[in-house]
Structures are given as structure tokens and as C-alpha cells.
Amino acid sequence: MGKRIGIEVQRLFRPKKHGMEVVALELIKELQQAETPHEYVVFVKKDKDYCITPSHNLQIKDLGSWPYPIWEQVVFPLAIKNMRLDLLHSTCNTSMLFPSLPLVLTLHDIIYLEKLDMAGTLYQNFGNIYRKYVVPTVVKKAKAIITVSEFEKKVMMDKLNIPDHKIQVIYNAVGKQFNNRYSHEHVEAFRTSIALPNEYILFLGNTAPKKNTKNTILAYVNYASKAKSPLPLIVLDYSRDLVLDQLRAMGEERLISNFVFPGYIRAQDMPLMYNAASLFLYPSIRESFGLPILEAMACGVPVITSNTSSMPEVAAGAAWLVDPLDVTDLGDAITSLSSDQEKRAVLMEKGLKRAEYFSWKNAAEQLINVYESVC
Numbered sequence: 001m002g003k004r005i006g007i008e009v010q011r012l013f014r015p016k017k018h019g020m021e022v023v024a025l026e027l028i029k030e031l032q033q034a035e036t037p038h039e040y041v042v043f044v045k046k047d048k049d050y051c052i053t054p055s056h057n058l059q060i061k062d063l064g065s066w067p068y069p070i071w072e073q074v075v076f077p078l079a080i081k082n083m084r085l086d087l088l089h090s091t092c093n094t095s096m097l098f099p100s101l102p103l104v105l106t107l108h109d110i111i112y113l114e115k116l117d118m119a120g121t122l123y124q125n126f127g128n129i130y131r132k133y134v135v136p137t138v139v140k141k142a143k144a145i146i147t148v149s150e151f152e153k154k155v156m157m158d159k160l161n162i163p164d165h166k167i168q169v170i171y172n173a174v175g176k177q178f179n180n181r182y183s184h185e186h187v188e189a190f191r192t193s194i195a196l197p198n199e200y201i202l203f204l205g206n207t208a209p210k211k212n213t214k215n216t217i218l219a220y221v222n223y224a225s226k227a228k229s230p231l232p233l234i235v236l237d238y239s240r241d242l243v244l245d246q247l248r249a250m251g252e253e254r255l256i257s258n259f260v261f262p263g264y265i266r267a268q269d270m271p272l273m274y275n276a277a278s279l280f281l282y283p284s285i286r287e288s289f290g291l292p293i294l295e296a297m298a299c300g301v302p303v304i305t306s307n308t309s310s311m312p313e314v315a316a317g318a319a320w321l322v323d324p325l326d327v328t329d330l331g332d333a334i335t336s337l338s339s340d341q342e343k344r345a346v347l348m349e350k351g352l353k354r355a356e357y358f359s360w361k362n363a364a365e366q367l368i369n370v371y372e373s374v375c
Contacts, residue, residue: 004041012052017049026360041083046065089106090104092108109152142166144167147167178298179299201279202236215325218246274301279301285324290305304319306324
């Protein structure tokens with residue numbers, strides 16, 4: 001018998017999606033295609049990027065534009081009262097404190113419970129405080145919890161005293177658009193359109209402390225100051241002024257010309273961004289999964305990532321692992337791979353095979369199994 005399932009992805013329609021919204025979007029697309037008797041109602045906040053459309057088994061409920069906690073704790077609970085739902089799935093770490101339906105919670109990570117670091121932006125700090133106080137209560141009330149790696153499952157079991165049977169690991173995957181089959185002409189046209197260099201190292205910069213941006217810049221400076229012809233570093237989602245301030249403090253302001261800041265790259269252009277790169281850096285201090293690792297691998301780009309948290313689990317021997325806090329270790333890895341085509345080719349081949357292991361279709365099938373076990 002088919003069930004009517006509510007899926008909450010508050011910020012699904014925002015133009016600059018975070019990893020959690022990308023994961024939810026890919027799963028919803030697969031649920032639309034799955035041959036099951038279930039119906040889905042997706043609850044979202046009003047925004048600009050209408051990235052999914054209704055179908056015979058899927059409705060979209062736009063609940064307007066409200067501050068995050070008000071939307072989640074007031075507007076959303078009122079909206080579901082007369083929706084005749086059998087189950088509710090909150091996909092992005094938090095949910096209403098007083099659910100009126102059986103609740104499935106996707107909990108991507110609990111970094112904010114391990115250490116409440118106030119080194120981020122005001123927005124990031126508020127989010128961490130909100131999650132710190134909401135998540136433990138919601139976890140107790142949820143019928144089932146989904147997380148994205150065995151590493152994160154163990155952390156949650158230890159920190160929140162959650163029994164093993166209550167947590168299901170469903171790995172993330174990569175969309176079909178992330179591949180290495182784009183024509184040379186297509187990649188070069190993209191490169192030309194935003195004035196990218198012929199070769200470059202790609203880094204997804206971020207102000208969140210866990211993304212390790214400052215150490216990555218230090219490591220790149222160590223590499224660039226020694227290399228005869230260093231590859232430029234493309235830095236996304238980070239201010240040129242912040243990099244310049246760090247270089248000035250190091251007495252290396254001259255190296256700012258080695259950094260390239262192309263501005264906002266649309267989600268649909270990220271596969272081309274990866275394809276045009278020679279090397280991808282993802283040396284985070286802590287990740288629950290690390291989706292960009294797989295995205296880069298699927299595009300045939302060799303990856304340097306961290307030997308901590310979930311990243312070795314995701315990479316599984318198909319990336320060069322470094323200590324993210326050891327600037328010398330990271331700098332040496334950049335030097336070695338950027339100068340050795342044979343090493344890069346080996347990692348490219350391993351990465352392509354590793355990325356094939358992860359499938360959104362399989363993830364959606366596992367998700368349906370969770371729904372059916374709860375209701």
C-alpha cells in the first residue's frame with residue numbers, strides 16, 4: 001500500500017546550494033523515477049532556483065520566505081497539519097522539535113556538538129548554536145536516522161548514545177553530469193569563457209574553519225615559492241582580499257598573481273570546472289562525507305584529500321591522503337603530483353573506478369527501504 005511521505009528541504013530552491021541540498025535534490029529526482037506506490041510532498045522555502053518540477057507522484061509546497069528557525073519550528077509544523085501525511089523526512093540535520101508524525105532524520109554530521117567553534121561567520125556561528133540545541137532533542141524523537149558514512153555513524157552512536165539499529169548509512173553519490181566525457185572543445189570553450197589558465201589546481205575555498213583554507217594557502221605558497229613554473233591556484237567561494245591579507249602577513253604578497261578568483265561558478269558548470277583542472281585539493285580538517293572528492297574523481301581529476309574523518313573511507317585508496325594540519329605534507333603532495341604526469345594518471349584511473357561505486361539510484365532504493373520500515 002502506498003504511503004504519503006513529506007520531505008522537508010527548506011533551502012532546496014536557493015541558487016547557491018550547499019552539499020545537503022544537492023544530496024536531497026538528487027535523491028528526490030530518483031524517487032520521482034522509482035516504481036513505487038508512494039507519493040511525495042516536498043516542503044521548501046520560497047527562493048529563485050526551481051530545480052524540480054511536480055510529477056504524478058510528487059507535489060511541491062512553497063511555505064514562503066521566513067527566517068530559518070521560524071520556518072522550521074512554526075511555519076512548517078502548521079503547514080503539515082492537514083496534509084494527510086504518513087511519514088515525515090527532514091533532510092538537512094534539523095527538524096521540528098515536536099513532530100506530529102513518524103520522523104526520519106538525515107543527520108549529515110554533528111561537528112557542532114564535538115566543538116562549538118565560533119571562528120566562522122555570524123551566520124555559521126548562529127547555525128551551529130541552533131543545531132547544538134535542536135539536534136539532540138530531535139534525534140531522540142526520530143524513528144530512524146540516516147547518515148552518510150560509517151565514520152559519522154560511529155561518532156553519532158558515541159556522542160548521542162544512539163543504538164546501532166536506529167542509524168542507517170546511505171552513501172552520497174555523484175550526478176551523471178559529473179563525468180570525463182565532455183569534448184575537448186566544450187571544456188576549452190568553458191575555459192575561455194571565464195578566462196581560466198591552461199592548467200590549474202582547483203580548491204573550493206570557504207570561510208568555515210573545517211575547510212582548512214588558511215593551511216591550504218600556506219601549503220600552496222610553500223609549493224609555489226619552490227617550483228620553477230608553479231600551476232596557478234583557482235580558489236572558489238573565497239575573497240581575494242582574505243588571501244591577500246594572509247600573503248602580506250607571510251611576506252609573500254608577490255604570489256597573489258598565482259591565485260585566480262573566477263567568482264561564482266554555476267552548479268551546472270562545475271563538471272567543466274573539474275574537467276579543466278589538473279589537480280583537485282580537498283584537505284578538510286573534518287568531513288562527514290566529502291562529496292566533491294567523488295565529483296572530481298568522476299571527472300577524471302587526481303585528488304589530494306585528508307587522512308582524517310570520513311575522507312579515507314570515501315577515497316578508498318584512490319586519492320593522495322595528507323595530514324590536513326601538516327602544511328609541509330600538503331605542500332609536498334602538491335609538488336609531487338603537479339610535476340609527475342604518471343602519478344596523476346594512476347590516481348585519475350583509480351578515481352574513475354571509485355566514483356562508479358556510488359549511485360543515486362541505489363541510494364534512493366535504500367531510502368525507500370527506510371521509509372517502508374518506519375511506516
